[in-house]
Amino acid sequence: MQFPTQFLRASLIAISILPLRAEDLPTAGLNALPEVEFSHLSQHDPNPLGEKALAINPEQWKHGETEHFIYHFVHSYVVTPISIEAEFHYRVVAKELEREQPAGDIKSHIYIFERPEEWQQFQAFGRLEKWTGGIHSSGSLFIQRNPAYKFSNNSLGHEIVHLVLHRFYTDSIPSWLDEGLAQFISKDAYASYQRARGYISKPHSESIAPQDLIPITTLVALTQPPSDKVHTFYDESERLVRFLAATDKPAFLKLLDALARHQPFEATLSRFYPANFSSPSSLDEKFREYASKDFGSSLQQASNE
Numbered sequence: 396m397q398f399p400t401q402f403l404r405a406s407l408i409a410i411s412i413l414p415l416r417a418e419d420l421p422t423a424g425l426n427a428l429p430e431v432e433f434s435h436l437s438q439h440d441p442n443p444l445g446e447k448a449l450a451i452n453p454e455q456w457k458h459g460e461t462e463h464f465i466y467h468f469v470h471s472y473v474v475t476p477i478s479i480e481a482e483f484h485y486r487v488v489a490k491e492l493e494r495e496q497p498a499g500d501i502k503s504h505i506y507i508f509e510r511p512e513e514w515q516q517f518q519a520f521g522r523l524e525k526w527t528g529g530i531h532s533s534g535s536l537f538i539q540r541n542p543a544y545k546f547s548n549n550s551l552g553h554e555i556v557h558l559v560l561h562r563f564y565t566d567s568i569p570s571w572l573d574e575g576l577a578q579f580i581s582k583d584a585y586a587s588y589q590r591a592r593g594y595i596s597k598p599h600s601e602s603i604a605p606q607d608l609i610p611i612t613t614l615v616a617l618t619q620p621p622s623d624k625v626h627t628f629y630d631e632s633e634r635l636v637r638f639l640a641a642t643d644k645p646a647f648l649k650l651l652d653a654l655a656r657h658q659p660f661e662a663t664l665s666r667f668y669p670a671n672f673s674s675p676s677s678l679d680e681k682f683r684e685y686a687s688k689d690f691g692s693s694l695q696q697a698s699n700e
């Protein structure tokens with residue numbers, strides 16, 4: 396299977412979407428996520444952070460679930476659009492990675508805080524992802540939403556991709572691959588999600604100034620985004636995933652499987668991409684040009700073919 400064309404062609408047209416008031420969305424009626432008693436949820440979260448979240452102002456929490464996720468929330472009009480976006484992203488990731496879960500398998504838990512002071516209180520328990528402001532821990536997601544605004548970029552999708560990746564690769568995958576896939580898939584999914592709702596939207600992939608590029612051998616060894624190069628790390632990881640997938644999608648899926656089983660990058664790369672990249676240095680050389688392509692021009696097409 397190939398990635399859709401829009402995955403391969405990173406258009407650099409910036410998108411700007413005005414925030415809509417969540418209350419204005421038609422989600423409180425027929426389509427609202429049904430509330431389920433906590434004791435009647437189909438699964439409980441073994442993650443101790445979940446317990447800590449629900450212990451903060453415990454009487455406020457309501458619960459609900461969809462096919463692949465369980466939600467803990469305060470207001471139905473806040474959780475409903477999140478639940479729709481979560482299932483949407485689940486389908487995109489499963490399709491792109493050609494993975495399936497058996498029916499009734501593990502669901503991911505999503506906790507949605509609304510009050511800033513409670514979110515602040517909860518942050519003491521987990522590591523905030525600098526990029527999205529969410530906390531992802533052992534397959535559960537903790538986020539804060541201001542109920543006055545509809546969420547309007549790919550950050551929620553980014554976090555959902557992490558959750559789904561964790562379902563498929565429970566033993567964790569390298570940071571660059573986790574973050575790169577989260578950006579790569581959510582950017583495209585966000586654009587098609589917006590298009591499905593009548594907005595004009597194209598995926599937006601960031602190029603990197605040549606002098607800022609992190610060498611690939613360094614990038615793939617990082618266990619978390621480096622605090623002095625956060626933007627470069629996310630942008631470069633996204634471009635590397637995009638580049639490897641565009642070069643040979645079946646090889647990319649095999650590489651992903653092998654790296655999820657903690658195989659070394661160098662040997663795995665030359666094993667699955669023998670004709671393209673016999674060593675990390677040959678990848679580095681070809682990737683540098685690709686990663687910096689269109690840098691400094693905001694409206695050119697990043698034609699990857």
Ligand SMILES: [Zn+2]
Pocket residue numbers: 524526527553554557573574577
């Ligand atoms: Zn992330």
